[in-house]
Amino acid sequence: MNDLDETDREILRLLHADARRPYSEIADEVGLSGPAVSERVSRLREAAVIERFTVDVDRSTFAGRVPLLVDVAVEPGHATAVYAALREAAGTQHVYRSADARVVAHVSLPNADVESWLADALDTTVVADYDVSVLAASDWTNDLADADLAVACAECGNTVTDEGxxxxxxxxxxxxxxxxxxxxxxxxxxxxxxxxxxxxxxxxx
CATH class of the missing domain: 3.30.160 (Double Stranded RNA Binding Domain)
Structure with a gap:
């Protein structure tokens, strides 16, 4: 599956708003049977459009937690490994990897000791530098526009169709x-x- 039709897009919108929504309820919304919705979701997962179903826990609401934004400058050739390590690190809520060898993590820690957190998570010899900011607020949108649901080519950026x-x-x-x-x-x-x-x-x- 490379090209998403309108039914696929609506299923993604419904799951994005509530990943626990029963397939039978989604089926009523999109005019399909429950098994048909299940089959489409399976195809979306196989195509890596859906990576996983998860619970978005806001760790900063826990007692004694400090919400931080950690911007890590990585030595050349190590950004992918650092990204993977911080993604699995205790306290990480979200993590991003940029094209210029930087990894940015939104974390919630029992204290602001980022140096120890990094040392526990990865080999710090590959870290060139890092900046830390205390987060005053954060939010995540559930909106999925049609333009966001077009699969883009990793090489040229064009829309991927069934020929992809x-x-x-x-x-x-x-x-x-x-x-x-x-x-x-x-x-x-x-x-x-x-x-x-x-x-x-x-x-x-």
């Missing part, structure tokens, strides 16, 4: 509008991976 492809690189699934874009992405990914391997080898020499 998908592939996994480094444990993440990417979608492409055509085999040519997939091949270009794979070539650049391999070149980057080779460069990182050579750098790591030189550092270890």
């Amino acid at each position: 492809t998908s592939a996994r690189f480094g444990g993440d699934r990417y979608r492409f509008c055509c085999p040519t874009c997939e091949a270009r992405f794979a070539e650049r990914y391999e070149e980057l991976a080779d460069g990182v391997d050579r750098t790591d080898g030189a550092d270890g020499a």
Whole structure:
């Protein structure tokens, strides 16, 4: 599945608003049977449009917790590993990885000792620098516009249709509008991976 029809989009909107909503209730909303909705959700998960169902717990509401925004500058070649480590770290609520080797995490800690938190979560030798801000407020929108539900090609940004492809690189699934874009992405990914391997080898020499 690469192209989402209006029924898929409506199912995503309903689940995004309440992931616990029964399939039978969704079926009534979109005019399908419960099993048909279940099948569509399974296809959306297989296509990695839906990554997981989870409960969004606001840890900052717990007693003694300090809500923080931690902006980490990472040494070249280590942003993916740092992102993965902080995503699993105790107290993390949300985490983001930018194209310029920065990882930003919204965390809720029993104190503001970010240095110890980072040391527990990852190898801090790959951290070039970090900034910490105390959050005064945060919110997350449940709005999903039609434009947000168009699957974009990881290489060129065009909309992915039924003619598109998908592939996994480094444990993440990417979608492409055509085999040519997939091949270009794979070539650049391999070149980057080779460069990182050579750098790591030189550092270890």
